[in-house]
Amino acid sequence: MTRHHKVLHNATVIDGTGAKRYRASVCIDSDRITDIVQHDTAMPVLEADQVIDASGLVLAPGFIDAHTHDDLLLLKSPDMLPKASQGVTTVVTGNCGISLAPMQSRKIVPPFDLIGDDSDFAYPSLSQYAERLDDTPASLNSVMLTGHSTLRLETMDRLDRAASRAEIATMAHRLEKSLKEGACGMSTGLAYPTASHAPTTEIIELATVLRDFGAVYTSHMRDEEDHLLDAVEETLQIGREADVPVVISHHKACGRHNWGKTRQSVAMIEQARATQRVDLDVYPYTASSTVLLAEFVARSEKVMITWSKSQPDCSGRDLADLATEWDLTIGDAIDKLNPAGAIYHQMDDEDLHRVMQYAPSMIGSDGLPKDERPHPRLWGTFPRVLGHYCRELGLFTLEDAVAKMTGKTASVFGIKQRGTISVGNYADLVMFNADTIIDRATYDHPTETSAGIEMVMVNGDIVYGGSQTTDARPGRFIRH
Numbered sequence: 001m002t003r004h005h006k007v008l009h010n011a012t013v014i015d016g017t018g019a020k021r022y023r024a025s026v027c028i029d030s031d032r033i034t035d036i037v038q039h040d041t042a043m044p045v046l047e048a049d050q051v052i053d054a055s056g057l058v059l060a061p062g063f064i065d066a067h068t069h070d071d072l073l074l075l076k077s078p079d080m081l082p083k084a085s086q087g088v089t090t091v092v093t094g095n096c097g098i099s100l101a102p103m104q105s106r107k108i109v110p111p112f113d114l115i116g117d118d119s120d121f122a123y124p125s126l127s128q129y130a131e132r133l134d135d136t137p138a139s140l141n142s143v144m145l146t147g148h149s150t151l152r153l154e155t156m157d158r159l160d161r162a163a164s165r166a167e168i169a170t171m172a173h174r175l176e177k178s179l180k181e182g183a184c185g186m187s188t189g190l191a192y193p194t195a196s197h198a199p200t201t202e203i204i205e206l207a208t209v210l211r212d213f214g215a216v217y218t219s220h221m222r223d224e225e226d227h228l229l230d231a232v233e234e235t236l237q238i239g240r241e242a243d244v245p246v247v248i249s250h251h252k253a254c255g256r257h258n259w260g261k262t263r264q265s266v267a268m269i270e271q272a273r274a275t276q277r278v279d280l281d282v283y284p285y286t287a288s289s290t291v292l293l294a295e296f297v298a299r300s301e302k303v304m305i306t307w308s309k310s311q312p313d314c315s316g317r318d319l320a321d322l323a324t325e326w327d328l329t330i331g332d333a334i335d336k337l338n339p340a341g342a343i344y345h346q347m348d349d350e351d352l353h354r355v356m357q358y359a360p361s362m363i364g365s366d367g368l369p370k371d372e373r374p375h376p377r378l379w380g381t382f383p384r385v386l387g388h389y390c391r392e393l394g395l396f397t398l399e400d401a402v403a404k405m406t407g408k409t410a411s412v413f414g415i416k417q418r419g420t421i422s423v424g425n426y427a428d429l430v431m432f433n434a435d436t437i438i439d440r441a442t443y444d445h446p447t448e449t450s451a452g453i454e455m456v457m458v459n460g461d462i463v464y465g466g467s468q469t470t471d472a473r474p475g476r477f478i479r480h
């Protein structure tokens with residue numbers, strides 16, 4: 001009999017494909033799943049150096065966070081506690097147009113301050129960033145998108161205009177180099193001042209570079225408010241004309257008078273899926289979070305400050321309260337706080353439920369690890385989907401919920417041999433209690449770990465167990 005390295009014994013396996021759960025023992029040798037022994041008849045006898053009892057627990061592929069801003073967190077806090085404690089084993093970085101690489105150290109502008117300070121942008125090429133992670137790995141794996149705003153800031157003298165022909169050629173060259181070095185796609189953040197002046201044609205020309213690499217185009221769209229449907233149409237057009245798969249980031253409808261619009265946006269996506277590849281990610285909250293901008297405040301019911309460079313003691317404070325206290329208009333209070341970040345309560349439950357329930361949607365946290373008082377999505381997203389939206393509200397089966405955070409995501413981003421439990425795949429796994437799993441991070445206490453995550457394994461090594469991270473740093477930068 002083969003003696004295995006590790007056996008996860010008597011687990012309820014949910015394999016990440018959406019297929020029905022089954023009972024099995026899963027064998028791991030080195031960094032791979034080497035055998036899956038189903039318990040359809042008698043309990044098998046398996047020899048192993050380490051047997052982990054998984055009785056009564058779900059064993060799923062480690063969660064893949066489809067939408068993160070963890071570019072710097074992987075380097076600065078390699079235990080990755082906010083994500084490891086949720087069962088995440090791989091993060092997709094470089095979202096919303098702002099990737100840490102490729103960029104020389106320079107004076108950054110918002111929203112780059114969401115992911116780092118001036119001196120943090122020290123990786124002139126993607127390979128230099130990747131090599132840094134090879135040398136000093138984190139506990140979790142990552143794949144990286146190249147940010148369109150990153151390319152613009154590197155190439156253009158000012159960002160409040162369209163790129164010239166020569167600048168587009170330079171950006172296309174830099175993007176191609178990043179893709180050769182392992183980037184999995186390009187992201188845009190067209191709602192931000194760093195990219196809002198880029199016309200659709202600029203994006204199409206750059207997105208065309210992705211085609212030969214089988215890479216994806218992801219977009220924090222130009223508008224998630226009054227012009228949401230136009231923005232969806234623009235994203236679909238970019239996908240069609242560049243002939244590349246598109247991912248609509250953190251899909252939502254912001255502002256009370258736009259509530260209900262996801263009924264139309266989801267219908268547009270569904271119709272487009274007949275002829276082109278379109279996917280989307282979503283986070284399980286009705287508040288968003290980003291830099292403090294007057295136009296986002298105008299669409300919100302309530303705004304909480306997450307950080308402020310000029311008024312550091314205002315983290316966690318309500319913007320309206322601060323304006324009253326200072327005897328200022330909201331606009332002047334915003335000026336006094338900036339540069340700053342905020343949480344915007346501006347979505348409706350019904351839209352959120354609709355997008356989460358929509359079969360193609362993937363789960364992405366969009367967490368902001370640099371914020372002093374982060375949105376709770378940074379710590380709570382995945383257990384919240386499984387505990388609140390699946391178990392308590394019954395929006396979908398547990399099998400479907402797991403697929404939205406594993407197999408589906410791996411397939412959209414082209415992450416090979418991960419995201420499903422099958423023999424030969426990497427041993428990225430999470431063991432959780434389906435009856436107790438729940439997020440504990442709240443707007444008032446945003447950095448609480450979740451309940452019910454029993455064990456998290458990356459490339460065959462345990463990175464989280466007994467409510468804490470281990471010293472293992474088996475994470476890899478996965479080159480596309």
Ligand SMILES: [Zn+2]
Pocket residue numbers: 095096189220249250
């Ligand atoms: Zn975004």
